[in-house]
Amino acid sequence: MMRNMASLPSGRVAKWVVLALWTALLLPAFMLAGKLGDVEENDNSAWLPSNAESTRVVERAEKFQPAxxxxxxxxxxxxxxxxxxxxxxxxxxxxxxxxxxxxxxxxxxxxxxxxxxxxxxxxxxxxxxxxxxxxxxxxxxxxxxxxxxxxxxxxxxxxxxxxxxxxxxxxSGGGGLTTITALVVVVILLLTYRSPVLPLLPLLTAGGALVTSEAVIYLLAKNAGLTVNKQTSFILTVLVFGAATDYALLLTSRYREELRRHEDRHEAMAEALRRSGPAIIASAATVAVSLMLLMLATLNSTQGLGPACAVGILVGLLAMVTLMPALLVICGRWIFWPVQPSYGSAGATKEGVWTRVGTAVSGRPRIVWIGTALVLGVMAIGVFGLKADGLSNKDQFTDKPQMAVGEEIQSKHFPAGSGDPIYVVAEAASAERVNTALSGVPGVADVSTPVIKDGEAMMLGELKNAPSGAAAMRTVEQARTAVHKIEGADAQVGGNTAIILDTQEAATRDSKVIIPIVLVVVFLILALLLRAIVAPLLLMATVVLSFGAALGVSSLVFNHVFHFAGAEASFPLLTFVFLVALGIDYNIFLVTRVREVALLHGTRRGALMGLSATGGVITSAGLVLAGTFAAMASLPLVFAAELGFAVAFGVLLDTMIVRSVLVTALTLDVGRWMWWPSKLFRHHEDPQLPDTSAGGGAEMSTARSSHVPAGRPPGIRLG
Missing domain, CATH: 3.30.70.1320 (Multidrug efflux transporter AcrB pore domain like)
Incomplete structure (x- = not known):
């Protein structure tokens, strides 16, 4: 069945049908995508859940002032x-x-x-x-x-x-972000493929996926109540370009291998899809499901970001397993010019860098993985210096806009909180008692006379400190404590400072709830894919360790290199979801290939051959994803710069160190126990590798020759 499904987008007639369907789809998608900005909600109050106290104050205060x-x-x-x-x-x-x-x-x-x-x-x-x-x-x-x-x-x-x-x-630099992201993808693909034409196909396919995603998200926001904002838009851009191009790299790499084994390019693509399809689909499913779990958030902005980005991942997946194969088959072998893979030719025989890495790791795998884990653990210590408790308005920009200059001048010459008070709404009968309690809060400079209407009273409290600063938020907490004690007053404290405070508290709660659930769900996906328990546990441990190391280093860079004032409260959760989901991606690409080879040659040989076979394409994929997230630094926003740096660094760390060194060393050390309790564990012996400390080159030469055979033994299915 998988073979029949894989042949659909690459069929002699089907490829043209696929191209026609995507062309017909993109025409209305372009028009709908252009309307996405019309349904964005960028106000802080729109990001909060309806039961937040500051949200309730906004609703109750409408009778006292224009909404x-x-x-x-x-x-x-x-x-x-x-x-x-x-x-x-x-x-x-x-x-x-x-x-x-x-x-x-x-x-x-x-x-x-x-x-x-x-x-x-x-x-x-x-x-x-x-x-x-x-x-x-x-x-x-x-x-x-x-x-x-x-x-x-x-x-x-x-x-x-x-x-x-x-x-x-x-x-407004979002258009520039798209351009920069596309340029990053083109440059890396040119270096990867060494072909001036081939990079156009994944770029066009990813661009089509982005436009289609934006159209779907617009419809969901307009008709299904999905909350989207500018933050969603720029994250969606880098995620779709990065993830979709990763899938294209994996597919194209396998297609190039199969072109050497099959004279007919349609058969080669069908086989490439059958071989790489499960890993690509599992990777996309892991990312999409992890993102969908953000719907459990109470913060509307985070809650809306999850399904929006999941749509981007799924549409990117659909494009890369339908449109991309059709375009590759339509273009033929010449698309790889100047180095076209001809039928019957052998792959590169030159010993690659990942083959040499595997040889080095195989000498002392236990020492390697313990040493690597310790280094990552030391890097993770920096996480204790992360100040993810929100940013004041003026600290949210990497430059100094006119608003920040004006705020400094205001605080120098006027009470810092003037012009942006806290709002207190209560029952009219309790107005005086609430007014007295509010006046006694240390951080409140002055309280207005209560205004009474329709049985309710509203008063304003001028803050002594800057409204978006930590001191002002402590004042809001004190004010709430004071007025909540008044029996029968039904008093609530709101205003812009209260909105910021409620946003931070909701983001903190979301991190505590969602992170454990993401870990459990990703583990279950891996267990189903690999039909094992040990391998998923080890892979999850490596990715979490990688996340901690990336966050620790990022914290040090934010504090001592960029000199940022802190990070948004939602930063750890979003960084975790992206790094864990995307980090598992690369482990899936590697370990599914290791498992495929292990069916014939045992787990230890599979670990070396899997690394040698996938090292180049996974490294290229990591560079693409890191490059697209790094492009977020083009926006003059601290949140964008921090998220972009943390994810880019984490992806590179996972690609270069965790996947290639730590996972490979663990696989070599654990051996066939990786697949416990599956059939692969029970029915395959795992012979010891020869000592490679002195003669590793010969061993890996055997691995290389086994990796690209002219054919495979009859009756053996590498699925």
């Missing part, structure tokens, strides 16, 4: 002192702001600072259906007003609206 508003804090400054003309301009600007579309209510101010060197005006902006993009246009219009006839007077828009505006400008 979906965001404060823009306008700061003017003149180091030598504010003049009367400056105050006149600030008043005129405040009136002009009222005429800008989506500016609502009466501006607060302008107010001159006590040191008479700055002016502050607070303007409320109502969000429209375009979310961040709409706010960005309002802020740009305000900047045009403020900078006109400024005569040396500094002008900045900060606060939540300023942060939203600068964020959308940072994310």
């Amino acid at each position: 979906d508003t965001l404060p823009a804090i306008v700061i003017y400054d003149r180091p030598e002192g504010i003049s009367p003309a400056d105050m006149t301009k600030a008043r005129a600007d405040a009136e002009a702001f009222k005429g800008i579309t989506n500016v609502v209510g009466q501006p607060q101010g302008p107010v001159k600072s006590q040191d008479r060197k700055a002016i502050q005006t607070v303007v409320q902006i109502q969000k429209d259906k375009k979310g961040w993009e709409g706010i960005g246009k309002v802020v740009d219009a305000m900047a045009k007003v403020g900078e006109e006839n400024a005569d040396g007077l500094g002008f900045h828009v900060t606060g939540p609206a300023g942060h939203a505006s600068d964020s959308i400008k940072a994310f």
